Amino acid sequence: MAETTQRIACFGGIYSNHLALATAITDARQRGADQIFCLGDFGGFGPNPNRSIELLRENDILCIQGNYDNSIGNELDDCQCGYTDPRDNHFAQISYDYTLENTDSEHRVWMRSLADSHRLELGSQRLLLSHGSPRKVNEFLWESTTSTQFLEYLAEQYQAEVMLTTHTGIKWKRPLSGNRQLVNVGVLGRPENDGKTNVWYTLLEQNDSGVHAEFIPVEYDHQALAKEMQQEKLPDEFIETVLEGWWSTCLEILPVKERRRGKY
Numbered sequence: 001m002a003e004t005t006q007r008i009a010c011f012g013g014i015y016s017n018h019l020a021l022a023t024a025i026t027d028a029r030q031r032g033a034d035q036i037f038c039l040g041d042f043g044g045f046g047p048n049p050n051r052s053i054e055l056l057r058e059n060d061i062l063c064i065q066g067n068y069d070n071s072i073g074n075e076l077d078d079c080q081c082g083y084t085d086p087r088d089n090h091f092a093q094i095s096y097d098y099t100l101e102n103t104d105s106e107h108r109v110w111m112r113s114l115a116d117s118h119r120l121e122l123g124s125q126r127l128l129l130s131h132g133s134p135r136k137v138n139e140f141l142w143e144s145t146t147s148t149q150f151l152e153y154l155a156e157q158y159q160a161e162v163m164l165t166t167h168t169g170i171k172w173k174r175p176l177s178g179n180r181q182l183v184n185v186g187v188l189g190r191p192e193n194d195g196k197t198n199v200w201y202t203l204l205e206q207n208d209s210g211v212h213a214e215f216i217p218v219e220y221d222h223q224a225l226a227k228e229m230q231q232e233k234l235p236d237e238f239i240e241t242v243l244e245g246w247w248s249t250c251l252e253i254l255p256v257k258e259r260r261r262g263k264y
Helices: 018-030 049-058 067-073 086-101 105-112 148-157 222-231 236-244 256-260
Strands: 007-011 035-038 117-122 125-130 162-165 172-176 180-184 199-207 210-218
Touching: 007 018, 007 117, 018 035, 018 049, 018 199, 018 210, 018 222, 049 105, 067 086, 067 105, 086 236, 117 199, 125 210, 148 162, 148 172, 148 180, 162 199, 162 210, 180 210, 222 236
Parallel strands: 007 035, 125 162, 162 180
Antiparallel strands: 007 199, 117 125, 172 180, 199 210
16 A cells, blocks of 8 residues: 655755755755655765765665665676766766775665665655656656657556656656656755756645645755865866866766756
């Protein structure tokens, strides 16, 4: 039986940004979230991955497994991020190797135990939480290139009125027929390539017309995160993104429209 609630918060890609995560947990509770969910990718990009995982576990946040968590939990060779460009894969491997080395074995066991999706009801609507897409953990669903017809197919195939995803690092949502919708909840791990330093999560609430999804900006001490990243000798390109809000890595995977919004 699916659980029923009235208001939830959904976090995407933490990427070891424990400072933004702590701020978002406090903010979501102040906004009256009955429950908080995390759609995976707890580590990667940022420093000291244990800190984020401990926050998630200590605060009873229901987590599903992203591609990063599957890889770290099973100690695979790479992050299964889905990149094809050599430069993207170079930086992804640096991030992955650092995260694997600095994640405690107890947390790796926990990550292995997580499901890759979760269902619940918000009012009368069925929600399906997944990382990349309902059909594949590392599938990229981009706003500019994902057709409404394909999303309609997924909603029908997986029997959900609201499909919640992350993975791309950029929030977006689209209404579908039959009062259904797709919501990419954004990520807490890094800015979304818009020249701003804040990050995002999503608050969902039942209303008379179904489920309303609101994107919530999170301001956190990004200067402190950058300093911590420097201390951990993470790439300057990662630190630049935290300080300036522009992506300088993981660019080739971006569709043309999303890349044109950025600086590089």
